[in-house]
Amino acid sequence: MSSAIRLEDVSRLYFVGDTVVxxxxxxxxxxxxxxxxxxxxxxxxxxxxxxxxxGCLDLPTSGRILxxxxxxxxxxxxxxxxxxxRHIGFVFQHFSLLPRMSALDNAALPLLYxxxxxxxxxxxxxGMLERVGLGDRMDHRPSELSGGQKQRVAIARALIxxxxxxxxxxxxxxxxxxxxxxxxxIFHGLNREGHTIVFVTHDNxxxxxxxxxxxxxxxxxxxxx
Amino acid sequence: xLGEDIxxxxxxxxxxxxxxxxxxxxxxxxxxxxxxxxxxxxSVTESISESFEIGGLDTVNVMPRGQARETMIFTExxxxxxxxxxxxxxxxxxxxxxxxxxxxxxxxxxxxxxxxVTSGYFPSNALELDEGAFFGPIDNINRRQVCVxxxxxxxxxxxxxxxxxxYVSVFRNQAKSFLVIGILxxxxxxxxxxxxxxxxxxxxxxxxxxxxxDQVGTYVVxxxxxxxxxxxxxxxxxxxxxxxxxxxxxxxxxxxxxEMSDSVMSTFSMFxxxxxxxxxxxxxxxxxxxxxxxxxxxxxxIGIRKALGASPKAIRMQFLVESVTLSLSGGLIGLAxxxxxxxxAVSLAGWSLHISLGAIAVSLLFSLFIGVFFGWYPAxxxxxxxxxxxxxxx
Numbered sequence: 001m002s003s004a005i006r007l008e009d010v011s012r013l014y015f016v017g018d019t020v021v022x023x024x025x026x027x028x029x030x031x032x033x034x035x036x037x038x039x040x041x042x043x044x045x046x047x048x049x050x051x052x053x054x055g056c057l058d059l060p061t062s063g064r065i066l067x068x069x070x071x072x073x074x075x076x077x078x079x080x081x082x083x084x085x086r087h088i089g090f091v092f093q094h095f096s097l098l099p100r101m102s103a104l105d106n107a108a109l110p111l112l113y114x115x116x117x118x119x120x121x122x123x124x125x126x127g128m129l130e131r132v133g134l135g136d137r138m139d140h141r142p143s144e145l146s147g148g149q150k151q152r153v154a155i156a157r158a159l160i161x162x163x164x165x166x167x168x169x170x171x172x173x174x175x176x177x178x179x180x181x182x183x184x185x186i187f188h189g190l191n192r193e194g195h196t197i198v199f200v201t202h203d204n205x206x207x208x209x210x211x212x213x214x215x216x217x218x219x220x221x222x223x224x225x
Numbered sequence: 226x227l228g229e230d231i232x233x234x235x236x237x238x239x240x241x242x243x244x245x246x247x248x249x250x251x252x253x254x255x256x257x258x259x260x261x262x263x264x265x266x267x268s269v270t271e272s273i274s275e276s277f278e279i280g281g282l283d284t285v286n287v288m289p290r291g292q293a294r295e296t297m298i299f300t301e302x303x304x305x306x307x308x309x310x311x312x313x314x315x316x317x318x319x320x321x322x323x324x325x326x327x328x329x330x331x332x333x334x335x336x337x338x339x340x341x342v343t344s345g346y347f348p349s350n351a352l353e354l355d356e357g358a359f360f361g362p363i364d365n366i367n368r369r370q371v372c373v374x375x376x377x378x379x380x381x382x383x384x385x386x387x388x389x390x391x392y393v394s395v396f397r398n399q400a401k402s403f404l405v406i407g408i409l410x411x412x413x414x415x416x417x418x419x420x421x422x423x424x425x426x427x428x429x430x431x432x433x434x435x436x437x438x439d440q441v442g443t444y445v446v447x448x449x450x451x452x453x454x455x456x457x458x459x460x461x462x463x464x465x466x467x468x469x470x471x472x473x474x475x476x477x478x479x480x481x482x483x484e485m486s487d488s489v490m491s492t493f494s495m496f497x498x499x500x501x502x503x504x505x506x507x508x509x510x511x512x513x514x515x516x517x518x519x520x521x522x523x524x525x526x527i528g529i530r531k532a533l534g535a536s537p538k539a540i541r542m543q544f545l546v547e548s549v550t551l552s553l554s555g556g557l558i559g560l561a562x563x564x565x566x567x568x569x570a571v572s573l574a575g576w577s578l579h580i581s582l583g584a585i586a587v588s589l590l591f592s593l594f595i596g597v598f599f600g601w602y603p604a605x606x607x608x609x610x611x612x613x614x615x616x617x618x619x
Binding site for chain 2: 052055057058077078081082084085086090092096097098100101109110112113114115118157161
């Protein structure tokens with residue numbers, strides 16, 4: 001199996017006044033295609049920084065990141081935007097839906113930036129919402145949905161462009177445990193369909209459901225699983 | 226993509242109606258005042274023009290004065306000289322006039338304008354009859370003592386309304402009796418004359434009965450079709466300066482006065498509009514302000530959009546479209562308000578409204594420009610946000 005994501009000696013430093021904070025310190029890591037990887041570690045261990053680097057939302061201070069075999073280090077902002085749009089689906093802890101838009105338009109948003117016409121966008125978003133069991137909630141705004149429903153809209157949005165990689169940052173963190181399990185079931189289903197899933201959590205029980213567990217500590221890989 | 230951007234812009238404007246309205250107020254007031262001023266300027270100009278047209282824009286009046294009466298240049302024959310010398314003249318109508326008292330029985334009208342004119346004078350000045358007939362060339366040749374009188378004069382002298390076919394006495398040194406053969410239709414006051422209390426008689430009759438010399442009072446010069454009346458007036462002036470000197474005549478041409486008044490009016494309203502346009506700049510700053518607030522408020526949204534694959538260009542476009550949508554809506558509301566305002570003002574003044582197409586074009590283009598100009602910086606700021614920072618600030 002080839003690597004969906006490959007990090008080579010990646011560091012991310014933050015400069016706060018005179019002090020240098022090493023959020024990530026020389027990480028080398030490969031995540032295989034079709035795997036379901038949990039990234040765990042105490043808060044401040046660099047989990048979120050790692051997630052945003054893999055998601056190309058941030059750039060490393062040094063080192064190389066390859067997504068689906070493509071080196072991202074030389075890319076400009078437009079190329080990174082395109083890469084995120086085509087290859088990566090994000091699921092955030094607090095759903096990050098746009099409040100003024102219906103569930104349907106929220107789920108369809110990545111297609112807008114892929115240049116898909118409106119009719120097609122809505123058709124595909126409707127199909128995706130049906131798949132996550134929200135066929136009867138398409139015209140609802142996020143404020144009219146429960147936490148679990150919101151996260152399912154967010155999952156539909158992450159899947160809409162059929163990305164190879166799904167990055168989930170504490171996707172169950174804001175949900176009760178029953179709803180959290182439902183969401184995890186959806187991720188397991190997606191993994192079985194072949195999506196590569198990277199999943200950040202501090203919940204060891206959930207992490208143990210995954211095929212691999214990477215433990216971070218002080219910006220380094222403590223256990224590559 | 227543009228359609229989607231406009232949809233998002235409208236949704237965002239509708240999301241906070243009061244704030245949207247307040248931020249648009251500046252540009253609304255600016256556009257409304259520019260439109261109102263330009264519309265009013267045009268309406269005033271048009272209404273002045275209309276009164277000039279009644280006065281005869283194709284007319285140049287030449288009035289001999291002072292010493293010229295002794296130079297003996299301004300005879301009836303001089304009308305032919307003018308037509309020979311100056312290009313673009315259709316006809317020259319010599320007229321003579323003076324004030325006289327006119328009497329019928331016990332009714333006396335004092336200081337009536339009595340004019341001796343040839344029959345061509347009536348159609349040339351667009352005079353129309355209420356009843357009766359105009360006198361013709363034969364009446365002139367035969368020096369018949371007939372007259373056509375204005376409506377007001379007829380009502381004054383003949384309260385019973387039986388003027389037509391009656392005789393009136395005209396006093397100038399001595400009384401002469403004239404048969405009333407026509408009564409003019411009433412006409413609005415204008416920059417020319419209304420002729421409502423004028424008495425017209427054949428030119429030759431007047432000269433024979435009331436004058437010793439064959440000196441002409443006023444030459445009414447009619448400009449031929451296709452010629453510019455102001456240019457013809459200038460030519461006549463040049464010619465008269467040469468043969469008589471500028472002290473010996475007066476020249477009045479409605480077209481020349483209109484040209485001056487048009488140019489003064491348009492300069493004046495452009496000046497006022499320019500002052501009003503300053504408020505458009507203030508309006509633009511209002512839009513920039515609200516867009517900057519909007520970018521800060523929606524940092525999280527920008528982060529999400531970027532995470533989902535929006536390029537900096539797409540974000541910049543979204544916010545630019547939003548600011549242009551804002552300013553254009555303000556412009557459209559201002560356009561409607563300004564038009565309503567000018568309509569109200571014009572109605573009060575009793576003129577008719579003339580919409581200035583230039584004002585519409587200028588105000589909409591200006592709104593567009595303001596939207597782009599004042600939206601550029603906030604949009605660029607939004608586009609530059611780093612996705613991770615934007616997301617974590619949510």
